[in-house]
Amino acid sequence: MDSGAFDNAEDADPAQWQREHAQPSATESNFRDDAEALKQQHRTGSTAGKNAFTEERPMGVEPTSQGGVAVGGQDDKPMGKAKFTDKMVGKTEKVIGKMSKNPQMHEKGELREAGGKQAAIGQARAPHD
Numbered sequence: 542m543d544s545g546a547f548d549n550a551e552d553a554d555p556a557q558w559q560r561e562h563a564q565p566s567a568t569e570s571n572f573r574d575d576a577e578a579l580k581q582q583h584r585t586g587s588t589a590g591k592n593a594f595t596e597e598r599p600m601g602v603e604p605t606s607q608g609g610v611a612v613g614g615q616d617d618k619p620m621g622k623a624k625f626t627d628k629m630v631g632k633t634e635k636v637i638g639k640m641s642k643n644p645q646m647h648e649k650g651e652l653r654e655a656g657g658k659q660a661a662i663g664q665a666r667a668p669h670d
Contacts, residue, residue: 599645602652605666609656612663621656621665628654631661 603614611618623631631654638647652660656667 599648600652602648607666609666609668610652611660611666612652615663615666618664618666619659621660621667623653623655623657623660627657630658631655 601613602610605611605614605616605618607616607620609620631650631652634650634653635647636650638644638650649661651669652667655669656665659665660667
């Protein structure tokens with residue numbers, strides 16, 4: 542057996558070698574990157590002030606004083622009630638709108654899923670933001 546490979550084995554500290562040669566796992570690295578990005582956002586305030594009341598939304602959907610949202614923020618519309626088919630069609634429109642990067646279709650799907658067909662065409666309010 543060649544003893545040359547172990548010549549300075551008594552000088553080496555296994556814990557020191559572990560610290561020098563250890564690589565962070567992919568999840569640790571991603572977690573650190575995400576945490577740094579969130580810290581940077583917090584410092585710069587890049588997400589400050591964005592909510593349902595202040596950010597621009599497609600189709601002119603705005604919150605109403607009576608609760609819920611409506612196209613154009615019209616308060617005089619009745620609250621819509623989504624049926625099972627409206628929820629299925631709305632969810633499908635939301636997914637297709639996201640996949641095709643079509644914010645108007647996504648918004649229409651959200652309205653239909655929450656407030657039914659009448660909310661999607663602007664004749665009722667939807668009970669969400």
